[in-house]
Amino acid sequence: MNxxxxxxxxxxxxxxxxxxxxxxxPVDRLQxxxxxxxNLHAPFMWVAFLAFGVTAFASIMxxxxxxxxxxxxxxxxxxxxxxxxxxxxxxxMVWGQAVWGRAWDWADPRMASTAVMFFVYIxxxxxxRAIPDPEMRAKRSALLGAIAVIQVPLVYFxxxxxxxxxQTQSIRPDGATMPDxxxxxxxxxxxxxxFLYFALLVGRLHLARLEEASAAETARDPDAVTPxxxxxxxxx
Amino acid sequence: MSDxxxxxxxxxxxxxxxxxxxxxxxxxxxxxxG
Numbered sequence: 289m290n291x292x293x294x295x296x297x298x299x300x301x302x303x304x305x306x307x308x309x310x311x312x313x314p315v316d317r318l319q320x321x322x323x324x325x326x327n328l329h330a331p332f333m334w335v336a337f338l339a340f341g342v343t344a345f346a347s348i349m350x351x352x353x354x355x356x357x358x359x360x361x362x363x364x365x366x367x368x369x370x371x372x373x374x375x376x377x378x379x380x381m382v383w384g385q386a387v388w389g390r391a392w393d394w395a396d397p398r399m400a401s402t403a404v405m406f407f408v409y410i411x412x413x414x415x416x417r418a419i420p421d422p423e424m425r426a427k428r429s430a431l432l433g434a435i436a437v438i439q440v441p442l443v444y445f446x447x448x449x450x451x452x453x454x455q456t457q458s459i460r461p462d463g464a465t466m467p468d469x470x471x472x473x474x475x476x477x478x479x480x481x482x483f484l485y486f487a488l489l490v491g492r493l494h495l496a497r498l499e500e501a502s503a504a505e506t507a508r509d510p511d512a513v514t515p516x517x518x519x520x521x522x523x524x
Numbered sequence: 525m526s527d528x529x530x531x532x533x534x535x536x537x538x539x540x541x542x543x544x545x546x547x548x549x550x551x552x553x554x555x556x557x558g
Contacts, residue, residue: 296546303539307535321527321528321530321531322527322530325531325535328534332538367545368545371545372542374541375541378538379534379538382530382534383534386527386530488542488545488546488549491546491549491553492549494553495549495556498553498556498557499552499556502556502558
């Protein structure tokens, strides 16, 4: 647990550094102060993509190895991905309302595909809660986790494939479409929020191990009071 | 409300969600330890 605390404290310092860069960098001439929100919106969405990528990798590894550590990694990363997608959507809506004059537009492929991705991963968490058997739960969620990642490149490249309110990528192989000071602030926030994701992931994995051990202990304890199965209840 | 106040509020709410999630994990951790 101490390792988790040290990681979270370091992530906190990284986030504070990111905030300092976000609020001291120059602003866009047309967007004004609202351009600072992009220092949060883009890294949150990047971390959500990373989290769902980690889930897909862990899901495939579970399907190959069938060991519970991969299942724990998959669910831990989905939870974080959902949190970061929610905050990414929120920051994007505030920015959109200020700059485009509308917070949401279902006709925009990036927004619509992100919303679908968000609900699919909420469905992943709901699916896990609906299956009491750990083996079956791990199997079904691994299949969903491995398939659902297809949405990540769809969301990312939706601005290139379809007509979109969203601009195309600002950081490209041939250079960035913004001044160096703004790019530095954005990259610092990318690093800080990615580090925050890894720190929270280590904490979530620690919790998952603890909960699994606790569940196994309860299953072994003959005196533990467990509710009867519905099929065992004959007369109510 | 000034533009900067809206931006600061957006940052505050976003990080409050992340910190809230970390707090939720902490409570679950305490419960799991018993």
